[in-house]
Amino acid sequence: MRLDVENLACIRGERRIFSDLSFALGPGEALLVTGRNGAGKSTLLDLLAGWLTPAAGAVRVFEAGDRTLPESLHYVGHRDALKSALTARENLEFARDFLGSPALSPPDALEAVGLAHAAALPVAYLSAGQRRRIAIARLLVAHRPLWLLDEPTAALDTASQETLRKMMEQHREGGGLVIATTHSPLPLRDAKEIRIERPTPAERPA
Numbered sequence: 001m002r003l004d005v006e007n008l009a010c011i012r013g014e015r016r017i018f019s020d021l022s023f024a025l026g027p028g029e030a031l032l033v034t035g036r037n038g039a040g041k042s043t044l045l046d047l048l049a050g051w052l053t054p055a056a057g058a059v060r061v062f063e064a065g066d067r068t069l070p071e072s073l074h075y076v077g078h079r080d081a082l083k084s085a086l087t088a089r090e091n092l093e094f095a096r097d098f099l100g101s102p103a104l105s106p107p108d109a110l111e112a113v114g115l116a117h118a119a120a121l122p123v124a125y126l127s128a129g130q131r132r133r134i135a136i137a138r139l140l141v142a143h144r145p146l147w148l149l150d151e152p153t154a155a156l157d158t159a160s161q162e163t164l165r166k167m168m169e170q171h172r173e174g175g176g177l178v179i180a181t182t183h184s185p186l187p188l189r190d191a192k193e194i195r196i197e198r199p200t201p202a203e204r205p206a
């Protein structure tokens with residue numbers, strides 16, 4: 001799959017968040033999105049996911065078969081989007097059934113993030129880092145070529161950050177694409193990088 005983003009602009013409320021944002025990603029490539037708090041990193045992911053409409057510009061997808069862009073991506077956001085009353089395993093079963101294109105089994109995905117022992121626990125009982133690891137395990141239970149990850153290492157300890165880094169590299173080796181926002185260094189091989197700068201007050205619409 002290929003992604004081509006051209007001269008993208010976004011306005012939220014009365015504010016211009018960014019404009020003229022362009023990049024292209026091909027199979028196996030990764031993009032790190034940096035910028036200060038409130039610069040618009042999550043907003044960019046929301047636009048790519050199709051939840052927001054750009055004020056200008058275009059997002060084009062190629063070589064994705066008959067799938068639309070929303071059907072071609074995984075999104076792991078700030079909120080882990082887990083169902084608190086379901087167990088870790090049930091959450092992954094739900095994700096696999098909902099997303100389609102099953103890949104690793106839920107037990108194997110839990111094993112991959114070091115949470116096999118928590119399979120039968122309701123996620124409400126888990127720590128913030130453990131919940132984040134289950135949200136990340138969702139990436140493994142259904143195959144989707146584009147991973148959109150919003151500060152994926154937040155709440156993760158060093159070992160889990162390394163597990164996630166390896167998962168991202170493996171996904172890329174299989175031809176997958178990764179776009180991750182981050183405030184801390186994420187050592188991905190040959191990753192592209194864009195920094196979103198806040199427009200000055202003069203550039204913002206009144």
Ligand SMILES: Nc1ncnc2c1ncn2[C@@H]1O[C@H](COP(=O)(O)OP(=O)(O)OP(=O)(O)O)[C@@H](O)[C@H]1O
Pocket residue numbers: 012013017035036037038039040041042043044
């Ligand atoms: N629903 C909304 N309506 C209007 N403005 C919004 C809305 N949601 C977010 N914003 C604004 O859009 C701007 C960009 O927010 P965004 O969450 O994309 O920033 P970010 O770069 O991801 O920040 P952080 O590093 O803190 O996560 C912020 O000024 C925010 O207040």
